Amino acid sequence: MSEQFCPECGNKMIYEAPVRRFVCRGCGLYATRDEISDIRQKAKTPLLDDERKKKKERGEYLQWWLSSKK
Numbered sequence: 020m021s022e023q024f025c026p027e028c029g030n031k032m033i034y035e036a037p038v039r040r041f042v043c044r045g046c047g048l049y050a051t052r053d054e055i056s057d058i059r060q061k062a063k064t065p066l067l068d069d070e071r072k073k074k075k076e077r078g079e080y081l082q083w084w085l086s087s088k089k
């Protein structure tokens with residue numbers, strides 16, 4: 020049995036054999052192995068959104084900087 024780490028908080032997850040689910044010691048996340056990998060996949064998207072947001076903010080700053088030079 021391989022160890023799982025929580026995709027939400029990174030804490031070690033305990034395998035509950037009777038229900039075949041992992042329980043996080045940190046945040047209490049309760050999920051199957053498939054659900055955990057699903058959450059991991061989805062967790063990548065907000066990061067990309069953050070990157071886009073940062074770029075947009077930089078673009079807005081640049082526009083402000085350019086307009087202040089008028």
Ligand SMILES: [Zn+2]
Pocket residue numbers: 025026027028029030043044045046047048
């Ligand atoms: Zn957790």
